[in-house]
Amino acid sequence: MTCGNCGAAATQGPDGSWTCSNQCGWSSTAPGPALTPEITTTRCRGCDAEIHGLNGRYACGLCGWSNHWDEGHQPLPAAGNPPRGTNSLH
Numbered sequence: 258m259t260c261g262n263c264g265a266a267a268t269q270g271p272d273g274s275w276t277c278s279n280q281c282g283w284s285s286t287a288p289g290p291a292l293t294p295e296i297t298t299t300r301c302r303g304c305d306a307e308i309h310g311l312n313g314r315y316a317c318g319l320c321g322w323s324n325h326w327d328e329g330h331q332p333l334p335a336a337g338n339p340p341r342g343t344n345s346l347h
């Protein structure tokens with residue numbers, strides 16, 4: 258980690274925040290808790306096996322079934338196409 262202001266080396270404090278060792282006054286806020294994906298379990302709709310998924314997304318390794326990404330709790334980060342509107346307002 259380097260200072261975000263002057264580029265000098267930064268030292269990490271006990272609370273996880275970083276402070277410039279060059280004493281330019283820069284300091285970073287302590288990093289927040291890492292986002293851990295929510296692991297959920299459901300029944301495969303193809304073969305009824307118990308499968309685990311992340312954030313509501315499931316894919317069965319036995320029969321190849323997977324649910325639609327739109328059923329997930331959050332959109333995929335790299336969703337290229339916008340979801341097709343079901344209630345078009347013309």
Ligand SMILES: [Zn+2]
Pocket residue numbers: 260261262263264265277278279280281282283
């Ligand atoms: Zn600095």
Ligand SMILES: [Zn+2]
Pocket residue numbers: 301302303304305306317318319320321322
């Ligand atoms: Zn299956």
